[in-house]
Amino acid sequence: MKSILEELYRGNLNPEEQMIPTDPEYRQLNRKLSDLMLEAKRRFSEDDFKTLEEILDLNGETSSMVASEAFVQGFRMGALVMVEVFWGTGEVFKE
Numbered sequence: 001m002k003s004i005l006e007e008l009y010r011g012n013l014n015p016e017e018q019m020i021p022t023d024p025e026y027r028q029l030n031r032k033l034s035d036l037m038l039e040a041k042r043r044f045s046e047d048d049f050k051t052l053e054e055i056l057d058l059n060g061e062t063s064s065m066v067a068s069e070a071f072v073q074g075f076r077m078g079a080l081v082m083v084e085v086f087w088g089t090g091e092v093f094k095e
Contacts, residue, residue: 016067 007013020026041049 015071016064 002010004013040052044052
């Protein structure tokens with residue numbers, strides 16, 4: 001197995017592709033969403049359904065951006081926690 005640094009450098013780390021929420025409601029909500037989309041496809045005109053799909057795609061893109069930023073901020077916060085663990089609070093270097 002390659003090191004995490006090599007995988008990061010090569011752009012092979014995509015945690016969002018491997019995440020599956022463990023919340024028990026996740027599958028139920030996805031099933032409900034699928035059912036509602038099938039109903040909308042049946043009831044809406046073709047143009048209206050395409051508009052709905054575009055709205056959902058754009059919502060997915062913005063959600064992905066928020067998740068990405070949350071990941072970055074969480075990583076930074078974790079790194080700051082490690083700095084504090086190693087150096088203590090307050091001053092970074094003691095005289």
